[in-house]
Amino acid sequence: MKLQASVVKEWALAHAVPVQQPRSLRLDGAYADEARQAQQALEQAGAQAMVVAAYGLLLPQWVLDMFATGSGLGCLNIHASLLPRWRGAAPIHRAIEAGDTQTGISLMQMDAGLDTGAIVQTRALPIGVHDTTASLHERLAVLGGQLVVEGLANAHAWEPQPQSVQGVLYAAKVDKAQAALDWQVDAATLARRVRAFNPAPVAHTAWQGEAIKVWAAHDLPDAAASPASAAGTVLGIDANGIAVATARGTLVLTELQRAGGKRLGAAEFLRGFVLTPGRSFDRPGAAVPQP
Numbered sequence: 001m002k003l004q005a006s007v008v009k010e011w012a013l014a015h016a017v018p019v020q021q022p023r024s025l026r027l028d029g030a031y032a033d034e035a036r037q038a039q040q041a042l043e044q045a046g047a048q049a050m051v052v053a054a055y056g057l058l059l060p061q062w063v064l065d066m067f068a069t070g071s072g073l074g075c076l077n078i079h080a081s082l083l084p085r086w087r088g089a090a091p092i093h094r095a096i097e098a099g100d101t102q103t104g105i106s107l108m109q110m111d112a113g114l115d116t117g118a119i120v121q122t123r124a125l126p127i128g129v130h131d132t133t134a135s136l137h138e139r140l141a142v143l144g145g146q147l148v149v150e151g152l153a154n155a156h157a158w159e160p161q162p163q164s165v166q167g168v169l170y171a172a173k174v175d176k177a178q179a180a181l182d183w184q185v186d187a188a189t190l191a192r193r194v195r196a197f198n199p200a201p202v203a204h205t206a207w208q209g210e211a212i213k214v215w216a217a218h219d220l221p222d223a224a225a226s227p228a229s230a231a232g233t234v235l236g237i238d239a240n241g242i243a244v245a246t247a248r249g250t251l252v253l254t255e256l257q258r259a260g261g262k263r264l265g266a267a268e269f270l271r272g273f274v275l276t277p278g279r280s281f282d283r284p285g286a287a288v289p290q291p
Contacts, residue, residue: 025060035060042066049073049155051148052110056089059110073155075110078144080137082106082122084163086171087115092133092140094171097196099188102126103136105144107151109160114170118160121151132198176201180284183232187219187249206282207275215263216255217241221248232280239267242275 005013012019020041022034029035039062042050050067052059052075059075067075081091083106088094095103104124111117123143127136151158179197181190181204194203194217203214220243229235229245236243241252256269 025057025063027060027062049152050075051078051152052076053078053144058112058114061112064110064112073109073152073158076120076148076151077106077108077110077115077117078148079106079108079115080140080144081171082124083108083115083119084165084168086169088171089173091171092136093174093196094169095127096131096133096136097192099192100127103140105140105147107147116163118162120158120160121147123147130195132195134199174201176204179203181205181214181251181281182284183244183281184247186221187246187251188221190246190251191217191219205284207273209282211259213257213263214253214255215257217251217253220250220252230280232283234275234277234279234281236277237266237270237275241266242270244281 009019009021011017018041020038022031022038024031025035025038026032027035027039042063043066048067048071050059050063055077064075067073079087079091080103081087081095082102082104085100086094086103092103102124104122106119107121108115108119109117123146125136125139125143174197179193179201181193183190190203194214197203198215203217205212205214218241231245231247233245234242235245235250241254242256244251244253254266255263256266256273257263258269258273
């Protein structure tokens, strides 16, 4: 819970590279003074390009214009999807959640829209069946760093291509409510959501009012629950996991965490937490029973 500098800032300070951290670049916003100081710093730097990664905000028009004039290469965004698929805030989460088999990095010249600029270069990356947002993020980060370095080194050969108007999808920001496991959904979809929401906001459920995070799970699509097994019912427990009935197929929970506890494999988790086969996990949004 302590504020720490990013590795980029640490490297810059260690090599006497000036660092600017304005809270906003809007010249007409609440932090206009900081924005004007940043504008001065950018003008003095005389840079040909600005590179943005996971910035989370639209750049004001004055920034876009500054790098688009003369010999400028524009403002470049390292985006973690193969645009125009998954524009927006959570492209890695949404690609896994949707069951995509590949993603990648798009090096894009930014414009006034949300991830709508011309594409300079792309590089694809397969999504493994066990990939989580955490593991895929790490691989994409390495790929993104390589791509932007290669791209800038070969800027003379750029032929930016407008994005296709076909296949546009938006990756909306993920909130905690979306990570609640809805047992009325099929097991394959729930397994993807568990992977997509790891490491944040983490898939979760509840047992008799106690919150439980689910860090890892897999589906058994051919496992048939009895007709009497309502979605959310615990079908069985063993060292390999907790089998739960869903709308279609069975979801096996293999890594769980109680509030304030540690992430544990199913066998270790069950040593300190009693789950009864035949009983059900709470419905999402159900009222927590009072003691």
